Amino acid sequence: MGNHTLELFKELGISPSHTRMMIYDFLSENKNHPTVDEIYQALNQFLPTLSKTTVYNVLNLLIKNDLVEAINTSDNEKRYELKIDDHSHFTCIECGTIFDIPRVETTYDKSKLPQFNIVHEQVNLLGVCNSCMKK
Amino acid sequence: MGNHTLELFKELGISPSHTRMMIYDFLSENKNHPTVDEIYQALNQFLPTLSKTTVYNVLNLLIKNDLVEAINTSDNEKRYELKIDDHSHFTCIECGTIFDIPRVETTYDKSKLPQFNIVHEQVNLLGVCNSCMKK
DNA sequence: GTCCTTGCAAAGCGTTTGCACAGAA
């Protein structure tokens, strides 16, 4: 896994520092859209001198290189995820958790939107998740 | 228009103060997803003692009453719109402008997502708008 | 009088910036 990350970074010309690979691998292993604080808390055990600034620096670097995507949440806090598989999101309006779901297909006529050069689409379903429904 | 707003507020039990109706009417006439600051700047001419706190207060009140929806943008600033017509969004990745577009239909199988009670869906197309393409 | 809207000031909090230190090339 780390080996794959190493090669990926080299291909993109990103110097593969320990911290950068740790953050990338963390996102690769934790598909729950963590916040900066959650990434920081988790990695601080292994990198005792880690700072949130570095987490921000690395995430923004990975975003520039199209490896990571930021999700803007309603509570003014961004969440981050690897930009690898094409999927959609379900957001629970009770607890705010974001779930990955299989890609939701859309149907629209591009010729009716000639004023836009559409390159990407996001679908977010909203509702109540299972554990919140039980409450 | 103001008359419609007055009745709408009364139905919902919202006391129809001048400031509240002004903010609602502003959103009704300006479908360009303004920020709090844009609303404040625009209405401050007519309400010289207006404060941003009041704009926040009113918007959050309208959100609670399902009249207004907040859009979370990538620049950590929320944008607001009336929650009336069912539409989708196109966001320009160059200038950040959000355009309303006709509702984009989705095709997914609800039975394959039994763990979620889906009540709403959002579609956001991303790309470059006309005026940014010319640059 | 009581309740509620408004708004000033301050706090809160996520994020970015300035800058310096240390390590890599």
Add this chain to the structure above:
DNA sequence: TTCTGTGCAAACGCTTTGCAAGGAC
């Protein structure tokens, strides 16, 4: 040496909170 990754501290900007003054009823 030069460049670059890291991290402390401070600044920044949007949003919320505390609280008091004034108006509505």
